[in-house]
Amino acid sequence: MENYVVSARKYRPASFESVVGQQHITSTLKHAISTGQLGHAFLFCGPRGVGKTTCARILAKTVNCEHLTPEHEACNECETCRSFIDGSSMNIFELDAASNNSVDDIRELIRQIHVPPQTGKYKVYIIDEVHALSLSAFQAFLKTLEEPLPYVMFILATTEKHKVPATILSRCQVFDFKRIQTEDVVNHLKYVAEHEHVQYEPQALHLIAKQCDGGMRDALSTFDMLSNFTRGNITYKACIEVLSILDYEYYFRLVDYLRAGNVAQSLLLYSEVRGKGFDGQHFLSGLAEHLRNLMVCTDPAMNKLLEADDELRVRYGEQAVNCGLPLIVSFLDVASDYEYRYREANNKQLFTEVALMKLATLASRATAPAQVRLS
Numbered sequence: 001m002e003n004y005v006v007s008a009r010k011y012r013p014a015s016f017e018s019v020v021g022q023q024h025i026t027s028t029l030k031h032a033i034s035t036g037q038l039g040h041a042f043l044f045c046g047p048r049g050v051g052k053t054t055c056a057r058i059l060a061k062t063v064n065c066e067h068l069t070p071e072h073e074a075c076n077e078c079e080t081c082r083s084f085i086d087g088s089s090m091n092i093f094e095l096d097a098a099s100n101n102s103v104d105d106i107r108e109l110i111r112q113i114h115v116p117p118q119t120g121k122y123k124v125y126i127i128d129e130v131h132a133l134s135l136s137a138f139q140a141f142l143k144t145l146e147e148p149l150p151y152v153m154f155i156l157a158t159t160e161k162h163k164v165p166a167t168i169l170s171r172c173q174v175f176d177f178k179r180i181q182t183e184d185v186v187n188h189l190k191y192v193a194e195h196e197h198v199q200y201e202p203q204a205l206h207l208i209a210k211q212c213d214g215g216m217r218d219a220l221s222t223f224d225m226l227s228n229f230t231r232g233n234i235t236y237k238a239c240i241e242v243l244s245i246l247d248y249e250y251y252f253r254l255v256d257y258l259r260a261g262n263v264a265q266s267l268l269l270y271s272e273v274r275g276k277g278f279d280g281q282h283f284l285s286g287l288a289e290h291l292r293n294l295m296v297c298t299d300p301a302m303n304k305l306l307e308a309d310d311e312l313r314v315r316y317g318e319q320a321v322n323c324g325l326p327l328i329v330s331f332l333d334v335a336s337d338y339e340y341r342y343r344e345a346n347n348k349q350l351f352t353e354v355a356l357m358k359l360a361t362l363a364s365r366a367t368a369p370a371q372v373r374l375s
């Protein structure tokens with residue numbers, strides 16, 4: 001127990017090259033280091049768990065490295081690198097603004113910066129969740145940020161850029177971190193699984209990556225939880241059970257029933273889903289997402305918008321061909337409308353059943369033969 005380290009920490013990137021999904025950030029920082037055109041203040045902003053603090057630490061280590069590699073990465077062998085790695089560096093300071101957000105905290109930080117670094121080139125201050133600073137703290141910080149000492153570098157990180165005053169933003173180089181692509185998350189999870197000797201099903205890793213919504217830290221935390229639950233054999237079935245996700249098989253079956261105009265089977269399937277503990281909101285939301293995936297499969301140009309493994313892509317493509325784009329769009333219009341109005345319904349079970357009946361009837365009208373009126 002004492003030696004266990006969660007994957008998010010154990011496999012935390014130690015170099016720009018190993019950062020996943022943020023090449024536009026890391027390449028820019030490496031170029032600035034190589035040309036000596038480093039700013040004195042950076043603002044890293046973006047969703048949680050995508051590498052903001054990690055990149056801040058890598059940048060802090062690299063700018064103080066005594067022997068940069070030809071790729072402009074930290075050598076991890078010099079005195080300043082070793083002190084950073086073992087946590088004894090006197091040049092790098094981290095402040096959590098969520099719990100140290102008063103003007104007194106910032107004034108204490110300002111007093112510290114007047115002492116030059118004993119080793120290395122820069123004293124680097126990483127301020128996480130900087131948006132949490134009070135207005136008076138921002139005002140006290142502004143002058144220092146505007147006229148910094150030559151050996152001081154500030155790296156601010158936030159998930160809520162809009163809460164940072166414009167006066168602070170204008171004095172920083174702003175880097176926008178993006179959500180990590182599903183395929184990049186899956187590939188990194190495969191890398192971790194292989195090193196941890198964890199067996200997995202590809203569909204399971206895709207599901208984990210999709211659930212994390214572009215955040216690598218969340219994906220690795222979920223991976224650890226599932227690895228423990230499954231005793232090192234992560235399956236798709238275990239994923240939907242632990243994460244409380246409705247199996248996509250239900251939606252493939254439902255669309256087949258709706259396309260055939262089979263109201264009875266559609267309602268029975270929904271009853272089965274309710275018996276598993278899923279409410280109508282979850283059910284309708286999943287149906288709308290399924291229909292959206294079918295829609296993007298109707299045109300090869302849109303196929304890249306589908307985030308799924310190869311086997312699932314084939315199934316979506318087959319069902320999309322069977323339905324046709326006009327029917328899929330009609331289905332999607334109704335499902336989205338009912339999902340949006342779900343919260344206003346008093347009898348939510350009946351509301352969802354009416355949605356299914358309307359969808360099945362819609363399909364019946366689309367396939368019904370034309371009626372000939374006799375005079």
